[in-house]
Amino acid sequence: MKHIFYTTFIFILFAGSVPAAEVPFIELNPSIDSRGFSGADVSYSAAFSPDGKKLVTSGNGFSPRIWDTESGKELLKLEGHTETVNEIIGNSIYTVAFSPDGTKIVSASTDATARIWDAETGKELRTLEGHTDIVYTAAFSPDGKKIVTASSDNTIIIWDAETGKELQRLEGYNSGYSAAFSPNGKRIVIASIVTADGDGTLSWSARIVDAKSGKELQRLEHTSVIWTVRFSPDGKRIVTVGDDDIIIWERSNWLAWLLQRMEPRILLFGHSGKVNSATFSPDGKKIVTASNDGTATIWDVESGRELRTLEGHDEWVRFAAFSPCGKKVVATSWHTARIWTLEQ
Secondary structure, three states: OOOOOOOOOOEEEEOOOOOOOOEEEEOOOOOOOOOOOOOHHHOOOOEEEEOOEEEEOOOOOOOOOEEEEEOOOOOEEEEOOOOOOHHHHHHHHEEEEEEEOOOOOEEEEOOOOEEEEOOOOOOEEEEEEEOOEEEEEEEEEOOOOOEEEEEEOOEEEEEEEEOOOEEEEOOOOOOOOOOEEOOOEEHEEEEEEEEOOOOOOEEEEEEEEOOOOOOOEEEEEOOOOEEEHHHHOOEEEEEEEEEOOEEEEEOOOOHHHHHHOOOEEEEEEEOOOEEEEEEEEOOOEEEEEEOOOOOOOEOOOOOOOOOEOOOOOOOOEEEEEEOOOOOOOHHHHHOOOEEEEEOO
């Protein structure tokens, strides 16, 4: 394995046992449908609408679902994705996201497409066709005018969100599992596996690229495959989730600011199982992580201290995220999704 030496000091904080208070929640658990899925299609991803009134979920099913966040009632199923291009993986919708204005939803699927939907009616508006293998991620730009997709065909594509036209194709991003725009839309961070020159040794990194030119600006090196990458709401930090570590990156000293480079600052420790996702709170002060240990954990970004553990799922927790107001958290598992209310 390639050894990576960080050039800045990293604070490593081992979180103690933090008792979880009783936190009220709504459980979302769809009934068995004609294809035999028992709630499996809420397991992979979830996103709140900008006003926090709706939630869209996706998983090992054909159709993302939209829910009322107050009652837990299912409102719509988004039907249109077709058979997987990879029989080993099966039919899955890996990610879903609302547009910034809440009028549209984008979904990324094993059918090698991303699709844009009307969030009110559930009507399919556009099919983004251009990838040749599984599309793992689809995300809107902050202004809602573009969408970035990442695929196991080793390409990243930027699309016009209105017309569905391909605007830019970035190649060489092996098995890109995650991609996200910066808050100002000028940069994209991409999870990637890179084959080292010469000896063929695999190295893992997240790449920061210029969203307009596609030029690579920096690589954030890991010691394992990277599953999730996210910018903080102010764009000053990035969180990356690998098999072995969760790292918060930032421009932590004057030299980093001068060179416009992110440096690793904090490693988060506390989960007893593999971590699958990490996302910032709307104010950027917290991060919530989802783990195979069956919990979602909330952390303080500044100190790395574990603040609260949300328990109750009896399977792996695949994804967790804050609501736009920061007072709720959604956590998705194999058969259920739960919306936790942190503050009344």
